[in-house]
Amino acid sequence: MTFEIILQAIVSGLLVGLIYALIAAGLSLIFGLMEIVNFAHGEHLMLSMFSSFWLWSLFGLDPVVSLPITVLLMALSGVLTHYLLIRYILKAKMLIQICATFGLSIFLRSLAQFFWTPDFRNVDKPLLEGRIEIGEIFIGQPQVFAGLVCLFAFAGLYLFVTRTETGLALQATAQDREAAEILGIPSNRMFALGWAIGLGCVGVAGAMMSNYFFIFTDVGVNFALFAFVAVALGGFGSVIGCLYAGIIIGLVEALGGLLIDPSFKLLYVFAIYLLVVIYRPQGLFGRY
Amino acid sequence: MSLLKVEGLSKAFGGIHANEDISFEIGQGEILGIIGPNGAGKSTLFDLITGYTRPDRGSIRFDGQNIFGLKPDRVSRLGIGRTFQKLKPFTDLTLLENVMIGAFAHEPDIRHARDKALEIIDFVDLIEKRHHFARELSTGQRKRLELARAMATEPRLLLMDEVTGGVDQKTIPGLVALIRKMKDAGVTIATIEHNINIIMEISDHILALDQGQRIAFGKPEDIQNDQRVIDAYLGTVDVA
Amino acid sequence: MASMLKQALREPVWHVNGRIAFALVGLTVFLLLFPLLDPGAFYLHLMILIFMYAVMSQSWNVIAGLSGQISLGHGMFFGIGAYTSSVLYLQYGLTPWIGLLLGMLICGVIAVMIGIPMLRLSGHYFAIATLLIGIGCQVVFQRWEFVGAASGLWMPLTEESSWSALQFHHSKAPYYYVFFGFFIVTYLLVWRLGRSKIGFRLRAVRDDAQAAQSLGINVAKYKIIAYAISAIIMAPMGSLFAQYILIVDPDRMFNIEISILVLLMTVLGGIGTIWGPLIGVAILIPISEYSRIYLGGTGGAVDLIFYGLILMLICIFRPAGLISLFPKHVLERERQR
Numbered sequence: 001m002t003f004e005i006i007l008q009a010i011v012s013g014l015l016v017g018l019i020y021a022l023i024a025a026g027l028s029l030i031f032g033l034m035e036i037v038n039f040a041h042g043e044h045l046m047l048s049m050f051s052s053f054w055l056w057s058l059f060g061l062d063p064v065v066s067l068p069i070t071v072l073l074m075a076l077s078g079v080l081t082h083y084l085l086i087r088y089i090l091k092a093k094m095l096i097q098i099c100a101t102f103g104l105s106i107f108l109r110s111l112a113q114f115f116w117t118p119d120f121r122n123v124d125k126p127l128l129e130g131r132i133e134i135g136e137i138f139i140g141q142p143q144v145f146a147g148l149v150c151l152f153a154f155a156g157l158y159l160f161v162t163r164t165e166t167g168l169a170l171q172a173t174a175q176d177r178e179a180a181e182i183l184g185i186p187s188n189r190m191f192a193l194g195w196a197i198g199l200g201c202v203g204v205a206g207a208m209m210s211n212y213f214f215i216f217t218d219v220g221v222n223f224a225l226f227a228f229v230a231v232a233l234g235g236f237g238s239v240i241g242c243l244y245a246g247i248i249i250g251l252v253e254a255l256g257g258l259l260i261d262p263s264f265k266l267l268y269v270f271a272i273y274l275l276v277v278i279y280r281p282q283g284l285f286g287r288y
Numbered sequence: 289m290s291l292l293k294v295e296g297l298s299k300a301f302g303g304i305h306a307n308e309d310i311s312f313e314i315g316q317g318e319i320l321g322i323i324g325p326n327g328a329g330k331s332t333l334f335d336l337i338t339g340y341t342r343p344d345r346g347s348i349r350f351d352g353q354n355i356f357g358l359k360p361d362r363v364s365r366l367g368i369g370r371t372f373q374k375l376k377p378f379t380d381l382t383l384l385e386n387v388m389i390g391a392f393a394h395e396p397d398i399r400h401a402r403d404k405a406l407e408i409i410d411f412v413d414l415i416e417k418r419h420h421f422a423r424e425l426s427t428g429q430r431k432r433l434e435l436a437r438a439m440a441t442e443p444r445l446l447l448m449d450e451v452t453g454g455v456d457q458k459t460i461p462g463l464v465a466l467i468r469k470m471k472d473a474g475v476t477i478a479t480i481e482h483n484i485n486i487i488m489e490i491s492d493h494i495l496a497l498d499q500g501q502r503i504a505f506g507k508p509e510d511i512q513n514d515q516r517v518i519d520a521y522l523g524t525v526d527v528a
Numbered sequence: 529m530a531s532m533l534k535q536a537l538r539e540p541v542w543h544v545n546g547r548i549a550f551a552l553v554g555l556t557v558f559l560l561l562f563p564l565l566d567p568g569a570f571y572l573h574l575m576i577l578i579f580m581y582a583v584m585s586q587s588w589n590v591i592a593g594l595s596g597q598i599s600l601g602h603g604m605f606f607g608i609g610a611y612t613s614s615v616l617y618l619q620y621g622l623t624p625w626i627g628l629l630l631g632m633l634i635c636g637v638i639a640v641m642i643g644i645p646m647l648r649l650s651g652h653y654f655a656i657a658t659l660l661i662g663i664g665c666q667v668v669f670q671r672w673e674f675v676g677a678a679s680g681l682w683m684p685l686t687e688e689s690s691w692s693a694l695q696f697h698h699s700k701a702p703y704y705y706v707f708f709g710f711f712i713v714t715y716l717l718v719w720r721l722g723r724s725k726i727g728f729r730l731r732a733v734r735d736d737a738q739a740a741q742s743l744g745i746n747v748a749k750y751k752i753i754a755y756a757i758s759a760i761i762m763a764p765m766g767s768l769f770a771q772y773i774l775i776v777d778p779d780r781m782f783n784i785e786i787s788i789l790v791l792l793m794t795v796l797g798g799i800g801t802i803w804g805p806l807i808g809v810a811i812l813i814p815i816s817e818y819s820r821i822y823l824g825g826t827g828g829a830v831d832l833i834f835y836g837l838i839l840m841l842i843c844i845f846r847p848a849g850l851i852s853l854f855p856k857h858v859l860e861r862e863r864q865r
Contacts, residue, residue: 037652039600039659088844094651098598099795100843106788107836110829225663228656236652266667270660277653278645338742360741370742378735380800389732392725393744401725402541410533418536441743 004136009258010251011139015147017250019205022150023223024230024242025157026201032237033174033194034090036097040081040105042224044199046112048074048206049215053121056210062127064145067207074203078195086195087188112217121215128211146208153204154243157197161239170194174237222266226253229273235282248272291316291445291476292337292368297346299336305500306332310346312495312505314445319471320478321491321508325520328497330480331373334447338370339363350445365393369443371434373450373480377422383409384418386433390440405440411473412436412466428459435466439475446470448479452486464490488512496520542723559708563701572700576772578813579707580765581793583714585805587761588790590718593800594727595754596734597647598655601662603786605635605759609766610781611669614681617693624694628767632760639759643752666782680777683770694771703772710768714761719802721757730754734800785832792839798849807850 027041038044051073055066063070081104089100128142161167172180173190181187213219226249233248234241249269256268290313297310307329314320322330335341337348339360348356355363364370378386387405388398395401409415412432417425422433431451438446451467452460464486471477471490481487487494487508494511496504498520504511511517563572588602612634613627646657670678689696696702721727729750732740737747770776793812798804816831823830846852 037655039655085840085844092843092847093596095592095596095598095799096795096843096847098600098651098655099791100840102600102788102791103836103839103843105836106832107840110832110836113829114833221663225656225660228659232653232656263671264667266660266664270664273657273660274645277649277657281649281653340738340741359746360738361744361746364742364744372739372742376736376739376742378732378739380735381731385728385731389728389740389745390743392728396725398723398725399541403537406533406536410536415532415536437739437743 005258006255008137008139009254011137012143013251013254014247015139015143015250016254017247018147018150018154018243019209019246020223020226020230020249021243021246022154022157022201022205024227024234024246025154025239026198027227028231028234028237028239028242029157029161029201030194030198031231032239033170034086034191035094036086036089036101037228038198039098039101039224040108041202041227042220042222043105043108043112044074044077044202044220045206045223046217046220047077047108048199048203049210049213049219050112050116051203052207052210053123053215056123056126063123063207063210064127067149067204070207071200071203074206075196075200078197078199079192081199082192082195086191090191109217109220116217118217122213123210123215126211140212142208142211146205146211149208150205153201157201158240160197166193225266226269229269229276232273233276289316290314291351292478293347293349294337295347295349297333297336297348298344299332299341300344307336307343308500310497310502312493312502314476314478315492317471317474317476318492319467319476319490321487321494322478322480322497323482323484323487323494323511323517324497324503327499329500330497331449332500333497334370334449334478334480337363338368338447364441364443367442367444368447369438369441369445370447371431371438371449371451373453375427375430375434377425377430377433377437379423380421382419382421383414383425383433383436386422387436387440390437393441405436408436408440411439411469413462426456428455428463431455431463432466435470439470443475445476445478448477450480450482452481452483460486556712563704569700572704574814574817576700576704576707577817578809579704579711580769581789581809581813582806583707583711584762584765584786585790585793585797585809586714586718586802587758587765589794589799589802589805590721590761591755591758592791593794593804594722594730594734595751597651597751597755598658598791599755599758599787600655600659600791601665601787602658602758602762602790603782603784604662604665605639605762606766606769606786607665607669607778607781608635608638609763610770610776611675611766612763613767614683614770614776615675618681618683623692624767624771625692628764631763631767635759635763636756639756640752643755644748647751647755648748662782662784662787666778666784669778669782676777678778680775680780683774683776685774694768695774703768706768710764715802715806718761722802726750726753731800788832788835792835794849796838796842796849798851801849801851804849804851811850 023041023045027038030036030038048070051070052063052066055061055069056063085100085104089097126142128145131138131140132144161170169180169185170190170193172183173185173187177187230242230245230249233245249272252268252272253265257265293313295311297307298305299307310333322333324330332341336343339358339362342357346356347354350366350368353366355366378389384402384405387409388401391401391404395404406415406418409418412435414429414432414436417429422430425433435448435451452463455463467477467479467490491508493506494508495502496511496517503516503520504514562575584606588599591597591599609628609631612631613624616622616627616630617624642657642661646654669675675681686693686695689698729740729745732743732745733747733750740747766781793808794805796811797806797808819831842849
């Protein structure tokens with residue numbers, strides 16, 4: 001095994017890690033805001049990939065071009081999720097909250113399967129194709145672009161949450177919703193906004209992945225599992241922790257697949273989860 | 289012979305000293321009153337003693353045994369009971385079931401645990417509410433529930449966090465009488481109180497805290513005349 | 529006051545509702561005699577599935593309803609139970625009865641091993657871990673050659689029906705009685721558990737872990753006990769089901785649908801009550817089996833759409849489950865488990 005192959009794995013692990021990070025950031029934002037884990041996160045990712053796919057297949061829009069539409073659709077579905085389901089279970093026990101979003105996940109996945117069949121689809125001849133050569137390393141153009149877009153989206157999210165008035169209002173609600181209410185910040189609207197942004201992040205990741213990934217109804221399952229692990233790794237509710245955590249998972253997955261056996265990727269990631277839970281349950285980087 | 293002896297106990301959260309170098313002791317059968325303005329570190333002190341928060345340093349000896357850093361359930365099994373400022377009843381269970389869970393600490397048999405729980409519920413004057421769910425009880429009744437539940441574990445030391453706070457004025461005399469009754473039953477008590485009249489009336493010793501520091505420790509009449517206590521606390525107390 | 533106490537002390541610890549007790553005895557007798565009425569293979573099959581899922585949902589109810597921890601991959605104990613007895617039977621000729629017991633043991637040990645790191649923390653960690661492990665188990669068994677990898681294992685048919693090999697070729701009635709026996713024993717044990725010191729302490733842990741600690745309860749230990757009991761209840765159903773269909777393969781035995789169904793049935797019927805899981809099962813199994821017949825078992829995922837929808841609706845409108853629709857005076861007694 002040459003050095004180049006390992007380097008190759010590191011670069012691709014890094015790029016996919018950025019995608020994991022953005023997906024996890026959406027999850028973490030929602031959790032930080034209302035202590036609800038979105039067990040339908042993977043299905044939302046699946047929906048965003050299908051949104052890109054149908055916009056391409058029906059209207060001939062390339063996923064890169066339709067990115068804003070997909071993000072908008074996902075943000076909308078976030079708002080809907082909040083108003084149709086989440087707001088009724090805000091005060092319920094954790095047990096019921098988990099069951100509710102788990103129910104949403106089953107519902108969305110099987111509904112997609114019913115309408116779209118479990119077939120694998122992909123976007124033919126996207127704008128971004130081919131690969132880039134750096135020395136002896138080859139990286140797919142769409143992967144590079146996806147990684148960069150996710151990184152930018154992440155930076156945008158971070159700036160939004162920490163630097164804008166609305167972002168600070170979100171943080172206030174996350175810290176103490178009653179106190180924020182007294183300051184005139186309507187928590188229900190903040191929650192809806194949180195879902196919109198959280199699923200908007202997923203929309204960006206999904207749209208970018210639809211360039212080079214197979215699109216099928218179960219596609220979200222593993223990504224969601226990785227996102228759960230990233231959130232635990234980064235510290236529940238910490239958005240910036242997700243960036244590091246996502247990259248770590250991407251690297252472990254790529255290197256584990258290369259050095260041991262690619263069919264057990266899930267197990268390597270689970271091993272990280274186990275280690276974090278045992279040694280640093282408050283996460284590697286953030287609060288809690 | 290002191291039952292609880294705390295020395296140099298300290299805990300900081302971030303840069304804030306929630307408790308710094310706190311020392312005091314409670315004698316067998318006494319009532320210790322703990323006073324101080326909001327944020328003085330009173331509840332933190334209870335959390336440190338009972339193991340809900342791990343102290344940074346200091347020593348805690350209960351009946352001669354070092355209990356520093358033990359987990360809450362160990363501390364409870366050694367004989368320290370507590371109530372919570374933010375009440376924590378088992379909401380989906382009845383009053384009787386709540387207290388029975390306390391009684392199981394020393395009484396594995398269900399019938400005996402039930403009988404013992406009933407006697408304690410009678411002791412706190414809630415016997416007619418025994419089959420009510422905890423969530424159906426008023427705040428004052430829930431405070432009694434917490435007391436009964438803690439007493440059912442047969443503690444030698446009971447830490448009470450604002451038992452008279454936030455309840456209907458009418459119920460306060462009853463709660464004070466109850467504390468006396470517990471003392472007479474042989475329980476050593478430390479109680480956090482905002483109501484200065486009550487604390488002066490029932491305590492054998494008083495510990496006054498401010499901003500995480502001990503500002504005074506002594507007999508009620510000495511505390512009453514302590515200038516630092518008056519400055520930090522008594523002077524700022526509103527009539528409300 | 530003193531008289532009130534005396535009166536309270538004279539009350540029985542548990543109320544016995546005569547009518548409910550009578551109904552239960554009647555139901556048990558009817559179920560015992562049911563195969564003698566010659567109901568036909570389909571109805572026996574339906575009842576077998578009801579008994580099986582009633583036990584499996586009760587298993588989930590022990591960890592979720594009694595101790596308040598959500599397992600999203602509970603089907604794995606079913607799969608491990610199924611594989612343990614089947615592999616031992618096929619490779620070493622060991623009777624499935626012993627395999628079943630070993631499966632219970634293995635599942636109990638695995639539950640403790642997962643529980644020790646995961647159950648010390650807030651429930652989300654545990655839920656995510658169980659989801660991960662549940663899916664991971666399927667991945668491992670799909671690729672594990674020793675246990676037949678993706679194609680699984682076929683049990684060779686014995687020449688004649690045999691209790692030691694747990695194969696019955698002429699009638700489903702023996703299977704019916706085996707599943708029925710496990711159903712009765714499980715429900716009696718869980719009923720007893722709910723009324724024991726452990727049961728009380730588990731409910732304390734579920735309602736408020738910090739308060740439970742202040743009463744001397746080691747919270748993690750009790751959660752782990754509940755998880756192990758729950759796993760031990762689940763395992764034999766896998767072993768028995770493997771003998772019933774005589775095939776074990778990863779897609780069937782580690783199907784995510786198992787984990788979803790046990791959760792859904794319990795929540796639908798009423799989580800944390802002994803009869804809730806049975807109510808959920810008695811409603812959903814017939815619906816699912818009839819729809820399989822009339823709509824065809826084409827895996828169009830229609831049933832799953834329906835399951836997901838019900839789960840959300842129950843969480844929104846009736847988080848206490850359908851059992852909460854019963855009149856209050858019936859529940860007053862039921863509630864105490």
